[in-house]
Amino acid sequence: MKDSVSAQPGYFAPEDCNLDDLKALTAQETTPEQAPRAAEILKNIPVYQMHDISADLADEKTRAQLMAEWAGILLTGPGVLVLRGACRNSGALDRASQVFEEIIAAEKSAGGEGADHFAASGANDRIWNALQKLCERDPETFMHCFASPGIDAVCEAWLGKGYQMTAQVNLVHPGGAAQLAHRDYHLGFQTSEVSAAFPAHVHALSPVLTLQGAVAHMDMPVESGPTRLLPFSQAYLPGYAAWRLEDFRAYFEENSVQLPLEKGDALFFSPALFHAAGANISSDIHRLANLLQISSPFGRAMETVDRTSMCKLLYPHISNAAVNGTLSVAERAAAIAAVAEGYSFPTNLDLDPPSGGLAPQTQQAFFHQALEEDLDADTFADRLDQMDARRLP
Numbered sequence: 001m002k003d004s005v006s007a008q009p010g011y012f013a014p015e016d017c018n019l020d021d022l023k024a025l026t027a028q029e030t031t032p033e034q035a036p037r038a039a040e041i042l043k044n045i046p047v048y049q050m051h052d053i054s055a056d057l058a059d060e061k062t063r064a065q066l067m068a069e070w071a072g073i074l075l076t077g078p079g080v081l082v083l084r085g086a087c088r089n090s091g092a093l094d095r096a097s098q099v100f101e102e103i104i105a106a107e108k109s110a111g112g113e114g115a116d117h118f119a120a121s122g123a124n125d126r127i128w129n130a131l132q133k134l135c136e137r138d139p140e141t142f143m144h145c146f147a148s149p150g151i152d153a154v155c156e157a158w159l160g161k162g163y164q165m166t167a168q169v170n171l172v173h174p175g176g177a178a179q180l181a182h183r184d185y186h187l188g189f190q191t192s193e194v195s196a197a198f199p200a201h202v203h204a205l206s207p208v209l210t211l212q213g214a215v216a217h218m219d220m221p222v223e224s225g226p227t228r229l230l231p232f233s234q235a236y237l238p239g240y241a242a243w244r245l246e247d248f249r250a251y252f253e254e255n256s257v258q259l260p261l262e263k264g265d266a267l268f269f270s271p272a273l274f275h276a277a278g279a280n281i282s283s284d285i286h287r288l289a290n291l292l293q294i295s296s297p298f299g300r301a302m303e304t305v306d307r308t309s310m311c312k313l314l315y316p317h318i319s320n321a322a323v324n325g326t327l328s329v330a331e332r333a334a335a336i337a338a339v340a341e342g343y344s345f346p347t348n349l350d351l352d353p354p355s356g357g358l359a360p361q362t363q364q365a366f367f368h369q370a371l372e373e374d375l376d377a378d379t380f381a382d383r384l385d386q387m388d389a390r391r392l393p
């Protein structure tokens, strides 16, 4: 296969894309050496069982080895992996599903018709910023849904510490049509013209700025339309210029794969992977997934999230979970990482100078410090507001 960067040093235009290059990439097979800790490899997708890897996740050194394995899978391997049983609290998932249905009903009765990219209206309901909306309506349930050391580790494996969690719920009813093949945020959400105006090296950068995930809130057999995926396609560098081309889309239709998911399973993939939601051809399955889009601390997330208010809502619940021992340290850290800002910048360095290093304390670091110091909720909230005020221009 030709080296696309050296063949097209500069920019990628649709006419430069060659389907044979994608065919060569996607002809690869995932080997056990690429995913030694996976329980199995199905249709080229490594599938991990949480109970197999929980001991690895509990030790710093083996956790790092596992994260390196996942980073390799997402970067140059198949570009996708599954964590079976990523969310162990089935009751919390059910309660969250109930909350999501209430939000959908409330937003519909308020007259909102949330535009959903790639989907025909009617067969599909979407909740934007489901992260904050669930946290506001039921912070205890939110905490249990996001207290997943596996999800925390895969986000950190791809994006590093301080990643920014966002979530968008997708509910696809029977008869919901399949999506067309596409790539995701950042460059995947730009028009062909805008995407083509970014230099080639930014096409390589875009995928490492986000991670795509989906948590199954119910069992999703193939007839309900779980995401169709084309393993190894994320490594096709000119892919942002290619995914709208008819021959590429036809190739995707013939070669994409689907895995059934069970409630609590989580699927993660590179945003550069060619993918598309499947058709829900079932007669009675209302497919509900919480789609996670996680951003690098160095990138701009797709959605604005009021992390300060979420921290205030979550703090008493995390504090109780620590006292009662209902969540482990790693589970609490995962839930905190899903809400609290994990990066120091941008800030106002006149008001918020670095303390003990080159970067001011993050909201996430302060959350952990407050738990250690056993701050009461009011003091915690006041200190968060002071931190926010120091960051303003």
Ligand SMILES: [Fe+2]
Pocket: 182, 183, 184, 275
């Ligand atoms: Fe997508």
